[in-house]
Amino acid sequence: LLMPESNRESRVRNQYQNYKTIKAARGIKIAAKNLEKSMAGLPLFVGRKEDEVDYFKNEIQNILKNALNSIKLQETGVYVQASTLGSLEALLEFLETSNIPYAGINIGTVHRKDIVRASAQLDRKPQWAVVLAFDVRIERDAQDYADSVGVKIFQADIMYHLFDMFLVHRE
Incomplete structure (x- = not known):
């Protein structure tokens, strides 16, 4: 997760700071594989081990399922x-x-x-x-x-x- 320095425009070429987590709506760049499998509006988790990936898959499925079931x-x-x-x-x-x-x-x-x-x-x-x-x-x-x-x-x-x-x- 890369974000420009405070009070800097993200479209201007500048230094980005690396973050482990970002909360709220922020202008960021995400450098990762398989981003096409992500869905805007849902959390984005990073799993480095297979069991973490499975856990995060279940988390996202539950979040989406709960949101859609409320409709x-x-x-x-x-x-x-x-x-x-x-x-x-x-x-x-x-x-x-x-x-x-x-x-x-x-x-x-x-x-x-x-x-x-x-x-x-x-x-x-x-x-x-x-x-x-x-x-x-x-x-x-x-x-x-x-x-x-x-x-x-x-x-x-x-x-x-x-x-x-x-x-x-x-x-």
Whole structure:
């Protein structure tokens, strides 16, 4: 975990200090292998021995499981996809206050399997056969499949833009 010296800009080439732990939101650089397996919004642990790695895997799985289990899905509703756990929680809270039900959730890139899950609404209430993709990429085959089965995908990096697109679709 590398962080620039205090009161220094991280984009400017300068000396970085090495840290064992960092708490709170800070601008840092992480130098490590397999970072693509990490998930934004969750703790990042370093395990040097095999038993440490197994322990940290279980820790992360429990943290994610607890967070996702606290989310109450509806029988019918939109499918929500976000880039991080925090942004997913924020979007779900916004949808709740706007009385928009959600029947499925996921974190990360929109894949074909997400469209398959969203397409379950086509048999129940077709107006909910929608994926709200917040700050995420959409794989080409996912978009193609959505187009072929009639699932709408709305993608935006700003929550309110996503909401506005959905409202236009609903009316």
